[in-house]
Amino acid sequence: MPSSVTPDRVIAELVAALPPDAVLTDPDLLVSFHRDEADLCAAGTPVAVVRPRTTEEVAATLRIASAHRVPVVAQGARTGLAGAANAVDGCLILSTTAMDRVIEVDPVNRLAVVQPGVVNAEISRAAAKYGLRYPPDPSSWESSTIGGNVATNAGGMCCVKYGVTGEYVLGIEVVLADGEVVRCGRRTRKGVAGYDLTRLFVGSEGTLGVITEITLALRPAAEESLTLAALFHSVSEAGAAVIAIAESAAAPSLLELIDAVHLRAIEALRPMGLPASAAALLLSAVDSGIRAPADLAVIEECCRRSGATEVHVSSDLAEADALLAARRLAHPAMESLAAATFPAGVGALIIDDVAVPVSRLTELLDGVAFIAEEQKLVVGLVGHAGDGNMHPNIVVDRTDPASMARGRAAFDQIMALGLALGGTCTGEHGVGLLKREWLAKELGPTGVRLHRAIKDAFDPLGILNPGKVLPPRRSRA
Amino acid sequence: MPSSVTPDRVIAELVAALPPDAVLTDPDLLVSFHRDEADLCAAGTPVAVVRPRTTEEVAATLRIASAHRVPVVAQGARTGLAGAANAVDGCLILSTTAMDRVIEVDPVNRLAVVQPGVVNAEISRAAAKYGLRYPPDPSSWESSTIGGNVATNAGGMCCVKYGVTGEYVLGIEVVLADGEVVRCGRRTRKGVAGYDLTRLFVGSEGTLGVITEITLALRPAAEESLTLAALFHSVSEAGAAVIAIAESAAAPSLLELIDAVHLRAIEALRPMGLPASAAALLLSAVDSGIRAPADLAVIEECCRRSGATEVHVSSDLAEADALLAARRLAHPAMESLAAATFPAGVGALIIDDVAVPVSRLTELLDGVAFIAEEQKLVVGLVGHAGDGNMHPNIVVDRTDPASMARGRAAFDQIMALGLALGGTCTGEHGVGLLKREWLAKELGPTGVRLHRAIKDAFDPLGILNPGKVLPPRRSRA
Numbered sequence: 019m020p021s022s023v024t025p026d027r028v029i030a031e032l033v034a035a036l037p038p039d040a041v042l043t044d045p046d047l048l049v050s051f052h053r054d055e056a057d058l059c060a061a062g063t064p065v066a067v068v069r070p071r072t073t074e075e076v077a078a079t080l081r082i083a084s085a086h087r088v089p090v091v092a093q094g095a096r097t098g099l100a101g102a103a104n105a106v107d108g109c110l111i112l113s114t115t116a117m118d119r120v121i122e123v124d125p126v127n128r129l130a131v132v133q134p135g136v137v138n139a140e141i142s143r144a145a146a147k148y149g150l151r152y153p154p155d156p157s158s159w160e161s162s163t164i165g166g167n168v169a170t171n172a173g174g175m176c177c178v179k180y181g182v183t184g185e186y187v188l189g190i191e192v193v194l195a196d197g198e199v200v201r202c203g204r205r206t207r208k209g210v211a212g213y214d215l216t217r218l219f220v221g222s223e224g225t226l227g228v229i230t231e232i233t234l235a236l237r238p239a240a241e242e243s244l245t246l247a248a249l250f251h252s253v254s255e256a257g258a259a260v261i262a263i264a265e266s267a268a269a270p271s272l273l274e275l276i277d278a279v280h281l282r283a284i285e286a287l288r289p290m291g292l293p294a295s296a297a298a299l300l301l302s303a304v305d306s307g308i309r310a311p312a313d314l315a316v317i318e319e320c321c322r323r324s325g326a327t328e329v330h331v332s333s334d335l336a337e338a339d340a341l342l343a344a345r346r347l348a349h350p351a352m353e354s355l356a357a358a359t360f361p362a363g364v365g366a367l368i369i370d371d372v373a374v375p376v377s378r379l380t381e382l383l384d385g386v387a388f389i390a391e392e393q394k395l396v397v398g399l400v401g402h403a404g405d406g407n408m409h410p411n412i413v414v415d416r417t418d419p420a421s422m423a424r425g426r427a428a429f430d431q432i433m434a435l436g437l438a439l440g441g442t443c444t445g446e447h448g449v450g451l452l453k454r455e456w457l458a459k460e461l462g463p464t465g466v467r468l469h470r471a472i473k474d475a476f477d478p479l480g481i482l483n484p485g486k487v488l489p490p491r492r493s494r495a
Numbered sequence: 496m497p498s499s500v501t502p503d504r505v506i507a508e509l510v511a512a513l514p515p516d517a518v519l520t521d522p523d524l525l526v527s528f529h530r531d532e533a534d535l536c537a538a539g540t541p542v543a544v545v546r547p548r549t550t551e552e553v554a555a556t557l558r559i560a561s562a563h564r565v566p567v568v569a570q571g572a573r574t575g576l577a578g579a580a581n582a583v584d585g586c587l588i589l590s591t592t593a594m595d596r597v598i599e600v601d602p603v604n605r606l607a608v609v610q611p612g613v614v615n616a617e618i619s620r621a622a623a624k625y626g627l628r629y630p631p632d633p634s635s636w637e638s639s640t641i642g643g644n645v646a647t648n649a650g651g652m653c654c655v656k657y658g659v660t661g662e663y664v665l666g667i668e669v670v671l672a673d674g675e676v677v678r679c680g681r682r683t684r685k686g687v688a689g690y691d692l693t694r695l696f697v698g699s700e701g702t703l704g705v706i707t708e709i710t711l712a713l714r715p716a717a718e719e720s721l722t723l724a725a726l727f728h729s730v731s732e733a734g735a736a737v738i739a740i741a742e743s744a745a746a747p748s749l750l751e752l753i754d755a756v757h758l759r760a761i762e763a764l765r766p767m768g769l770p771a772s773a774a775a776l777l778l779s780a781v782d783s784g785i786r787a788p789a790d791l792a793v794i795e796e797c798c799r800r801s802g803a804t805e806v807h808v809s810s811d812l813a814e815a816d817a818l819l820a821a822r823r824l825a826h827p828a829m830e831s832l833a834a835a836t837f838p839a840g841v842g843a844l845i846i847d848d849v850a851v852p853v854s855r856l857t858e859l860l861d862g863v864a865f866i867a868e869e870q871k872l873v874v875g876l877v878g879h880a881g882d883g884n885m886h887p888n889i890v891v892d893r894t895d896p897a898s899m900a901r902g903r904a905a906f907d908q909i910m911a912l913g914l915a916l917g918g919t920c921t922g923e924h925g926v927g928l929l930k931r932e933w934l935a936k937e938l939g940p941t942g943v944r945l946h947r948a949i950k951d952a953f954d955p956l957g958i959l960n961p962g963k964v965l966p967p968r969r970s971r972a
Contacts, residue, residue, distance in 0.1 A: 126742045126854040149744065171687045182685055185662065200941040206850040207882040208659055209919040210648045210698045211937050212926060212964065213946055217694035221687045238744060265603045267626065267715055308785030373683040377603040405684040442686040449689060460688050464677040469690055471952035476945070487689065 023086050025065040025108070031086075032068060032110075035078040040116075042067040051093065051111045052104065055349075057366045058416065059101030059451040064091070067111040073191060073199060073230040076112065080228065081197035083110055089484050090195075092224035094134065094166025097158040099349075099369050100450030102170065102223040102486050112228060114165045120144045121231070128236045129188060129205060134165025134229050141234065150236040153180035156446075157346045165229055171221030173446030175345070178404035179271040179305075180237070182446065184220040191231035192219055195477040205233055218472070223448055224483040226476040243271060243303040244310050245338040248321035249296040249328040253277050253387065253399060256298035257380035259324035260403040263302070264376040266320060268313040272303040273404025274345050280400045280411075283351035284344050286358070292344060296327070300403070301341055348400040348409070356413045359396070366416040368425050372436035373407035373445030385435045386410045393424040393431075407445035433459075449487045457487065500563050502542040502585070508563075509545060509587075512555040517593075519544040528570065528588045529581065532826075534843045535893065536578030536928045541568070544588040550668060550676060550707040553589065557705065558674035560587055566961050567672075569701035571611065571643030574635040576826075576846050577927030579647060579700040579963050589705060591642045597621045598708070605713045606665060606682060611642025611706050618711065627713040630657035633923075634823045642706055648698030650923030652822070655881035656748040656782075657714070659923065661697040668708035669696055672954040682710055695949070700925055701960040703953040718782040720748060721791050722815040725798035726773040726805040730754050730864065730876060733775035734857035736801035737880040740779070741853040743797060745790040749780040750881025751822050757877045757888075760828035761821050763835070769821060773804070777880070778818055825877045825886070833890045836873065843893040845902050849913035850884035850922030862912045863887045870901040870908075884922035910936075926964045934964065 032041045042048065043066045053061035065088075070076045083090045089109035096103050105111055117133035120140065124130070125148040130141055138159040141152040155174035156162055162172070171184045189203025203209070203216035219226055250256040256275050263273060276284075276299045285292045293299065300321060304313040318329050332338060349369070356365035374382045383399060386408075390397035401408035410432050414425035433443050433456045443449075443456035458466050469488055476482075484490050509518045519525065520543045530538035542565075547553045560567045566586035573580050582588055594610035597617065601607070602625040607618055615636040618629040632651035633639055639649070648661045666680025680686070680693035696703055727733040733752050740747060753761075753776045762769045770776065777798060781790040795806050809815060826846070833842035851859045860876060863885070867874035878885035887909050891902035910920050910933045920926075920933035935943050946965055953959075961967050 124852075124854070126738065127852040128741075171691075173685050173687075177685060182687075184691070194941070194945075198941045200939070200945065202942065204850075204919050205852050205917050206884070206919050206922065207853065208650055208654060208850050208879070208884050208922040210650075210659075210923055210925050211919045211921050211930070212934050212942070213699055213703075213949055214648075214661070214691075214694045214697065215942070215945060217691045220691065222690055226690075238746070261603065264605075269715070373681075373685050375601075375604040375682050376684065377601070402685070407683070407685050440682050442681050442683050442688045444688050445683065445685040446687055448687050453688070457689050462677070464671070464675045465679065465689070465692070468671075468677065468692060468953070472690055472949065475948035475952045 028082065028086050028088055029066050031082045032066065032079065035082060036068065036070065036075055040069050040075060042069065051113065054096040054098035054101060054103040056099050056101040056369065056450060056452055058368060059104055061104040062107035062109065064105040064109050064111045067113055069113045069116045071116050073193065076193045076228055076230050077197040077199055079110065079112055080193050080195060083481055084196045084479060087479055087481060089481050091483050092169065092228045094163035095161050097162040098166060098170060098450065099447045100444070100452040102448055102450030102483070104451060106484060115163060117230065123148055125150060127205060130234045130236055132164055132232050132234065134163060134232060136164050138162050138164055138167055145236050146239060149239050151239045152186065152234055152236055154183045154186060157349060164232055168220055168229055168232055169223050170448040173402065173407065175272050175274060175402065178273050178402060179269060184217060186235045187216055187220050187232060188235050189233035190216055190219055190229050192227035192229050194227045195479060195482050203233065221448065223450060223487050225473060225487050226482065241305040241307060242335070243305055243338065244314050244331065244333050245341065246302045246314055246317055247330045247341060248300040248326040249293055250298040250300065250326055253298045253383045254380050255325035256300045257383045257403065259300055259321045259326065260379055261377060262320035262324055263317055264404065266316045268316040269304065270302045270313070270317060270404055271305050272301065274301040275399065275401060275403035276301065276345060276348065277399040279396060279398030280348050280351065283355040283398065284347045287347055287351040287354050290340060290344060301345060303338065352398055352411045359413055360415045364415050364417050366414050368412040368414060368429050370410045370429060370432055371407060371445045371447040372410065372432055372441060372443065373405065374436055374439040374441030376404070376406040378439040378441070379403060379406050381439055382408060382435065386432055389428050389431045393428040395424055395428055397428060405445065406441065451486060454487065454489060505559060505563050505565055506543050508559045509543065509556065512559060513545065513547065513552055517546050517548070517552060519546065528590065531573040531575035531578060531580040533576050533578040533846065533927060533929055535845060536581055538581040539584035539586065541582040541586045541588045544590055546590045546593045548593050550670065553670045553705055553707050554674040554676055556587065556589060557670050557672060560958055561673045561956060564956055564958060566958050568960050569646065569705045571640035572638050574639040575643060575647060575927065576924045577921070577929040579925055579927030579960070581928060583961060592640060594707065600625055602627060604682060607711045607713055609641055609709050609711065611640060611709060613641050615639050615641055615644055622713050623716060626716050628716045629663065629711055629713055631660045631663060634826060641709055645697055645706055645709055646700050647925040650879065650884065652749050652751060652879065655750050655879060656746060661694060663712045664693055664697050664709060665712050666710035667693055667696055667706050669704035669706050671704050672956060672959050680710065698925065700927060700964050702950060702964050703959065718784060719812070720780040720782055720815065721787050721808065721810050722818065723779045723791055723794055724807045724818060725777040725803040726770055727775040727777065727803055730775045730860045731857050732802035733777045734860040734880065736777055736798045736803065737856055738854055739797035739801055740794055741881065743793045745793040746781065747779045747794060747881055748782050749778065751778040752876065752878060752880035753778065753822060753825065754876040756873060756875030757825050757828065760832040760875065761824045764824055764828040764831050767817060767821060778822060780815065829875055829888045836890055837892045841892050841894050843891050845889040845891060845906050847887045847906060847909055848884060848922045848924040849887065849909055849918060849920060850882065851913055851916040851918030853881070853883040855916040855918070856880060856883050858916055859885060859912065863909055866905050866908045870905040872901055872905055874905060882922065883918065928963060931964065931966060
């Protein structure tokens with residue numbers, strides 16, 4: 019712990035400054051706050067968990083942390099997949115889950131003001147009362163918090179048409195490292211007053227400040243949708259269909275690819291009659307309206323032309339929901355698969371979210387298959403194919419150095435392939451600990467220098483989520 | 496000039512480093528590069544104008560400028576309305592207008608890569624060949640450059656449905672103050688690798704770096720549209736109609752308000768039979784499609800319910816284009832009005848672009864009318880009412896201290912009113928010199944501190960567009 023005082027002294031100050039139930043120190047309780055869902059990323063041991071309910075309580079926490087140079091790791095529901103919310107040794111975990119109020123839904127200006135601990139799906143439910151919705155829908159939408167969504171600029175399934183979290187963040191309130199509170203952004207539809215601090219905080223993974231309030235743009239409620247499911251003999255053919263759809267005039271609101279590894283893993287976790295023999299399932303939807311039948315016909319034609327063996331179109335909402343629910347199970351299903359592949363507690367997943375320009379999608383898919391074969395690993399492929407954003411999920415044995423080495427080699431090869439195809443190392447999960455080295459490669463030295471300059475300007479003591487996104491400062495490493 | 500060397504030495508170095516035609520020093524030529532279209536904002540005298548054609552030439556210019564601490568003011572077509580592109584004494588004007596290549600249109604990934612000097616409308620023309628378009632459409636779209644649009648995060652008329660410039664900027668190449676080149680952002684639809692430097696540069700008005708290449712998202716070409724024109728007995732009633740439309744389920748692609756001052760000014764500039772007796776004209780459009788007739792009916796009903804005396808619906812594209820062309824003439828028409836109101840060269844305009852939440856629009860409109868009456872000034876109102884973003888344009892006599900004082904008082908009162916209504920001091924024009932003091936009020940001291948920290952981190956010598964957005968550093972003032 020870089021602080022000059024004892025943890026006990028810091029805890030005593032926190033207890034004095036905050037309500038009685040806001041500071042947790044029981045080691046048994048702390049364990050559950052150690053890490054997010056990124057297996058294999060390092061996690062340290064916190065000295066305490068702080069659960070504030072107000073901005074002032076967050077500010078008080080950060081004033082104390084700053085005074086004693088204690089690291090602070092902000093956390094939402096810990097559903098992240100890059101280790102950004104993992105504890106570092108001697109840190110305070112600042113859990114925002116108790117800041118869970120929907121403060122306001124304003125139907126005329128089509129916005130909602132929420133605290134960071136509100137669960138994603140709760141916002142849509144609050145908005146639905148006014149015929150509105152909040153579109154971004156990460157797979158974790160029933161559990162992940164909006165604060166975590168904003169801190170990682172989370173994506174989701176409807177992003178192919180409706181965009182990611184950051185496009186909906188109009189304004190935020192942030193507590194800075196020293197406890198100062200700043201409001202950025204606006205409630206207006208347009209605004210260009212000064213630098214876009216709001217977007218700078220979005221996706222900064224708790225390294226620049228702690229978000230305590232969010233003003234979100236809402237949209238009219240989604241129209242009913244028509245869905246399409248297409249089966250392919252190869253993942254590559256499914257990828258070709260996606261490229262053809264991107265090139266067409268169709269505007270799908272969803273375009274997901276699920277490979278055979280995931281289909282079987284999902285079916286094993288929750289049997290629902292998924293096609294066991296297909297190499298890939300492409301799942302698409304279009305919003306209803308005058309263009310819907312034509313759009314669906316175009317998507318169907320793209321699938322057939324690319325080699326689909328079966329295309330099924332449905333306006334049955336229950337059927338569509340079942341397919342979407344299956345898709346959302348991809349992550350837990352792969353965890354089960356890893357657990358079933360190896361003896362108890364030994365199987366692990368390296369989860370990736372590389373994104374490439376859609377035109378390069380088949381090259382990415384073929385490359386991942388080649389890498390998996392070369393490294394003799396099971397690598398499942400699932401993801402937001404319409405955005406060129408895939409999740410190659412690598413199954414490894416955490417206790418076998420050879421398996422781990424092959425897994426890491428495959429991961430690095432996939433990252434290198436993604437960048438070579440004009441892509442990015444992370445489409446939606448963020449950098450955290452998992453992608454730090456690849457971020458540096460993607461940015462180049464000048465980009466890293468600008469990142470470091472911003473980090474130093476916002477957090478001169480380096481107490482905010484140190485070591486995430488950027489390596490720790492050399493002087494403190 | 497803060498440099499320790501003579502201007503001649505700096506010019507000699509530039510001439511040695513750049514192609515022969517890239518450095519202009521003829522004082523008669525320089526005059527035309529002194530200022531943008533923001534009348535009444537201070538403009539200094541540059542020592543030279545540099546017109547690079549490549550990123551490397553921009554980098555060479557900035558290396559020389561850095562070495563001698565010479566201020567650099569980046570300029571596009573100088574159509575800005577806040578003085579951001581105005582020369583400062585002893586500066587180099589870095590005009591990007593010769594960097595005018597559309598490098599690439601990629602129809603599969605729906606993006607264009609352009610140099611900063613490409614005129615906005617050229618991008619749409621290049622995209623149209625592929626059935627695509629670039630939506631943001633400032634009134635100056637036939638003359639303003641994309642570099643200027645990005646540097647100011649420009650708005651426009653279709654933004655009410657399609658959003659502003661920044662929402663289309665996927666990636667940029669930037670030359671930093673010291674001449675280093677950095678690429679930010681991506682070609683992928685999604686990406687969360689590191690801090691959002693792209694959005695930080697967007698709207699930073701040349702104070703953090705010089706943008707040398709832009710990757711823009713494109714959209715499918717616009718559908719044909721249906722238009723609606725409604726006349727009102729008062730501006731306030733037109734505002735009430737806008738609020739009613741915002742509250743409805745209609746999705747207008749355009750919702751503009753033009754008051755009687757502007758209607759008469761436009762008619763005087765180019766007679767086209769605009770309704771001379773109306774207090775306000777509301778202009779709207781919806782994209783064609785299954786919802787269009789219903790949406791138009793809703794908009795018409797909102798207008799009638801709010802007191803419209805006449806509502807005219809048309810699918811005649813020529814008629815719609817004529818009305819839009821009239822709207823685009825608002826700014827030159829008001830300049831003509833100011834010139835006609837006072838003796839030659841004496842009439843001037845203070846142009847504003849306050850934005851408020853749409854629900855507060857009538858309060859803004861009524862307040863501006865009250866302020867105009869109180870200050871005994873002609874204040875025309877025109878703007879993107881559907882976004883709550885209005886242009887109260889104040890007519891003053893630049894040679895009459897009393898008129899100028901009343902004009903500035905009205906401007907300040909309007910800014911204060913906008914902020915009190917939960918709005919922003921600038922919806923689309925940017926801060927430049929015009930809104931610097933109001934930006935500081937809007938941000939508050941902590942927000943200003945973060946702005947200053949970013950500026951210092953990116954431009955430690957303070958050579959990039961000094962005094963714009965933020966006041967000059969005290970040590971150099």
